[in-house]
Amino acid sequence: MVSNYYVKVPRGGSRKVSRRAVLARDNHCCQYCGSRAHLTIDHVIPKSRGGATTWENIVTSCAPCNSRKGDRLPREANMHPRTSPRPPDPFSFIHLAVTEIRRSWRQYLEYAAV
Numbered sequence: 001m002v003s004n005y006y007v008k009v010p011r012g013g014s015r016k017v018s019r020r021a022v023l024a025r026d027n028h029c030c031q032y033c034g035s036r037a038h039l040t041i042d043h044v045i046p047k048s049r050g051g052a053t054t055w056e057n058i059v060t061s062c063a064p065c066n067s068r069k070g071d072r073l074p075r076e077a078n079m080h081p082r083t084s085p086r087p088p089d090p091f092s093f094i095h096l097a098v099t100e101i102r103r104s105w106r107q108y109l110e111y112a113a114v
């Protein structure tokens with residue numbers, strides 16, 4: 001007998017942006033210089049310039065890069081994220097949203113995880 005699991009995943013904007021989730025998405029790596037120390041999150045387009053707090057506008061940045069970039073746009077600072085920020089895929093999101101993955105789910109999640 002085959003069991004099917006349907007996991008309800010919130011869509012789009014309801015996948016809340018959190019520091020923890022952004023760091024996990026970016027593999028705990030500064031998207032400007034690759035550092036793994038003193039990590040913060042950075043608005044690619046600064047809030048002061050109209051940037052939104054969305055998955056597409058937030059990247060992991062170390063504190064030195066964050067302060068170096070300041071309130072400038074990527075092209076003004078000549079600092080571009082290494083990867084285009086995007087919302088986490090549903091499977092990563094489940095890993096992030098659920099602190100303890102139920103044992104019975106693991107076989108369904110692991111092969112799908114990146």
Ligand SMILES: [Zn+2]
Binds near residue numbers: 030034061062065066
């Ligand atoms: Zn950096």
